[in-house]
Amino acid sequence: MKTKIIISILLFSFFAIINNIEISSPDGRLIVNLQVEKGVATYSLKYDNQEMIQPSRLGLKSNIGDFSEGLTLITQEISELQKSYDMSRTKASHSEFSANKLDCLLENGEKHKITFTFIVSNNDVAFRYTLHRQENDNPKSAVIFSEVSSFLFPEGTTTFISPQSDPMIGWERTKPSYEEVYSADEEMGKRSLYGRGYVFPALFHTGNHGWVLLGETGVTSGYVGSHLSDFSPEIGYTIAYPMEGENNGIGTTYAGIPIPGSTPWRTITVGANLKPIVETTITYDIVDPLYEPSIEYNPVIYTWSWLIWPDDSINCEDQVQFIYLAAAMGFEYCLVDNWWDARIGREKIEELSNYAQSKGVRLMLWYNSNGYENDAPQTPRQCMHNSIVREKEMKWMQSIGIAGIKVDFFGGDKQVTMQLYEDLLSDANRFGLQVIFHGCTLPRGWERLYPNYVASEAVLASENVFFNEGSALRQPFDLTLHPFCRNSLASMDWGGIIMNRFLSRDNASRHTRKTTDVFEMASGIIMQTSIQCVAMQPNNLDELPQVEIDFLKNLPSAWEETVFIDGYPGKFVILARKSAGKWYVSGLNGESNMKEMEVELPMFEPEKTVNYYTDDKNGYALLTEVRVDNSRKVTIVMQPNGGFIIN
Numbered sequence: 001m002k003t004k005i006i007i008s009i010l011l012f013s014f015f016a017i018i019n020n021i022e023i024s025s026p027d028g029r030l031i032v033n034l035q036v037e038k039g040v041a042t043y044s045l046k047y048d049n050q051e052m053i054q055p056s057r058l059g060l061k062s063n064i065g066d067f068s069e070g071l072t073l074i075t076q077e078i079s080e081l082q083k084s085y086d087m088s089r090t091k092a093s094h095s096e097f098s099a100n101k102l103d104c105l106l107e108n109g110e111k112h113k114i115t116f117t118f119i120v121s122n123n124d125v126a127f128r129y130t131l132h133r134q135e136n137d138n139p140k141s142a143v144i145f146s147e148v149s150s151f152l153f154p155e156g157t158t159t160f161i162s163p164q165s166d167p168m169i170g171w172e173r174t175k176p177s178y179e180e181v182y183s184a185d186e187e188m189g190k191r192s193l194y195g196r197g198y199v200f201p202a203l204f205h206t207g208n209h210g211w212v213l214l215g216e217t218g219v220t221s222g223y224v225g226s227h228l229s230d231f232s233p234e235i236g237y238t239i240a241y242p243m244e245g246e247n248n249g250i251g252t253t254y255a256g257i258p259i260p261g262s263t264p265w266r267t268i269t270v271g272a273n274l275k276p277i278v279e280t281t282i283t284y285d286i287v288d289p290l291y292e293p294s295i296e297y298n299p300v301i302y303t304w305s306w307l308i309w310p311d312d313s314i315n316c317e318d319q320v321q322f323i324y325l326a327a328a329m330g331f332e333y334c335l336v337d338n339w340w341d342a343r344i345g346r347e348k349i350e351e352l353s354n355y356a357q358s359k360g361v362r363l364m365l366w367y368n369s370n371g372y373e374n375d376a377p378q379t380p381r382q383c384m385h386n387s388i389v390r391e392k393e394m395k396w397m398q399s400i401g402i403a404g405i406k407v408d409f410f411g412g413d414k415q416v417t418m419q420l421y422e423d424l425l426s427d428a429n430r431f432g433l434q435v436i437f438h439g440c441t442l443p444r445g446w447e448r449l450y451p452n453y454v455a456s457e458a459v460l461a462s463e464n465v466f467f468n469e470g471s472a473l474r475q476p477f478d479l480t481l482h483p484f485c486r487n488s489l490a491s492m493d494w495g496g497i498i499m500n501r502f503l504s505r506d507n508a509s510r511h512t513r514k515t516t517d518v519f520e521m522a523s524g525i526i527m528q529t530s531i532q533c534v535a536m537q538p539n540n541l542d543e544l545p546q547v548e549i550d551f552l553k554n555l556p557s558a559w560e561e562t563v564f565i566d567g568y569p570g571k572f573v574i575l576a577r578k579s580a581g582k583w584y585v586s587g588l589n590g591e592s593n594m595k596e597m598e599v600e601l602p603m604f605e606p607e608k609t610v611n612y613y614t615d616d617k618n619g620y621a622l623l624t625e626v627r628v629d630n631s632r633k634v635t636i637v638m639q640p641n642g643g644f645i646i647n
């Protein structure tokens with residue numbers, strides 16, 4: 001990985017205190033205005049001269065002082081930031097990041113200093129706070145109680161947001177785990193489901209002006225994960241810290257930092273249309289890897305018995321079937337889910353792992369994160385919650401050739417839980433293990449920070465399509481919303497492509513899947529995670545048309561570029577992603593009407609003939625060819641809850 005940062009100082013220390021500071025993006029279209037008036041600091045944001053965020057509060061309250069009022073601006077400095085780097089496990093393999101940076105040094109009534117930093121690229125704004133030592137070199141640490149940082153949108157803005165859950169509710173008291181429904185195009189004034197505000201990412205449509213996506217990045221063991229408060233007409237949405245009841249009430253809701261020390265970055269992605277919202281890499285652009293990978297971690301695909309054959313499939317015979325399925329499809333991994341220690345046993349897992357490796361497949365193993373944070377009963381328990389047990393467990397896994405772990409049921413967003421995530425990742429790296437989190441928080445820049453981190457669930461995923469028909473009915477809406485919001489700021493272990501027509505082992509009982517086969521195949525391109533689950537079942541090998549099998553065998557899960565083509569959150573989405581130099585254009589229709597549209601595909605040469613997968617009348621994939629016309633346009637058709645793929 002090559003990282004180059006050039007900082008050049010353009011301006012420094014005005015003689016007079018200026019209370020109104022403007023910083024613009026390199027292309028000049030995005031402008032942030034920072035004001036300090038009567039001791040209160042606010043910022044506002046305009047894109048193409050349209051107001052996207054109205055004057056909103058800045059500052060925090062801590063045990064070393066109140067930095068939310070009584071503020072005086074001391075100095076300001078604008079510099080240029082350029083960064084060029086490679087990354088893996090995200091929507092792009094390379095980023096050229098260029099931005100302007102504003103550092104404002106302020107002091108409060110007690111002459112205690114704080115810096116407000118803004119980074120402004122062409123479509124992204126990120127801000128954070130840094131606390132400084134006093135002249136006597138103290139204090140050297142601080143506790144941050146709360147922030148007044150807020151986001152006030154223009155009147156008429158509609159929201160695409162998901163509520164934060166009450167703590168210690170839901171199945172075996174495992175919430176919050178970012179598994180609530182996203183609503184679309186709702187007005188701002190509506191109270192959140194639990195009165196606990198909303199989780200990141202949060203998407204806003206600011207009237208006819210454009211779109212704003214809010215997120216957070218750089219949250220490590222050094223801070224809490226935050227979310228948004230409920231809406232207030234005067235203030236908008238405010239940064240909120242974890243709830244007291246999270247993590248079974250253990251651990252503070254405050255954040256502890258050394259001084260000098262900073263808060264994480266809060267990110268604001270802005271666009272006149274949805275293209276910058278889908279293509280942003282801001283989550284990765286402003287953080288750097290925290291350690292080196294111990295081995296080379298590669299993107300792969302895994303099979304998974306648990307989704308449709310649940311707990312009953314955790315036995316040797318069934319796992320052999322899923323290992324065989326992975327081998328037959330050329331997939332690299334097979335995930336053995338919960339209860340494997342009890343139902344298969346450690347000795348047999350060793351044998352199973354050897355068998356898998358003889359077929360060119362490696363196992364991933366499921367673990368409970370507990371601990372004390374909830375009542376989730378699944379085992380293995382008490383193997384991941386501290387470094388002593390982890391060391392023993394991971395050493396054993398390495399000795400039998402296990403490739404990675406899926407750790408489930410975490411305690412929330414408190415700093416003590418962030419520490420657990422980080423320790424787990426760093427320990428796993430020592431043993432060459434890749435890590436997927438479930439029942440968990442939103443990852444915040446983790447693909448870049450931790451080289452063996454793969455993805456987190458933190459979404460209502462495929463398991464719900466299995467659990468109940470209501471979720472199966474909502475799946476087309478969900479998967480056409482995530483590319484604009486949840487999956488735009490972070491990889492998502494969404495639970496995989498489902499090829500069974502019925503959500504049952506016999507593929508004839510329980511409820512049906514509501515999407516077409518091409519919808520599912522295209523979702524493997526549109527949903528982004530570098531270790532991807534193709535949750536096809538052993539029976540699918542005989543049942544699916546050869547054209548579908550062949551497509552799935554060659555499905556990539558590492559992307560070099562992502563380009564937004566068209567779409568609207570919850571209605572439809574068309575993206576192009578490039579892998580190994582080849583473009584995959586794909587679309588999902590989240591609605592129950594057929595869509596015929598002309599799309600412009602600048603990645604293809606005029607007159608080029610390309611493969612075109614579309615739905616036949618029985619919901620199977622039909623492979624034909626289409627010619628890209630002179631102006632690089634193609635007419636595509638998406639059936640209700642269907643899709644298309646061009647490659």
Ligand code: CA
Nearest residue numbers: 179438439457
């Ligand atoms: Ca889950």
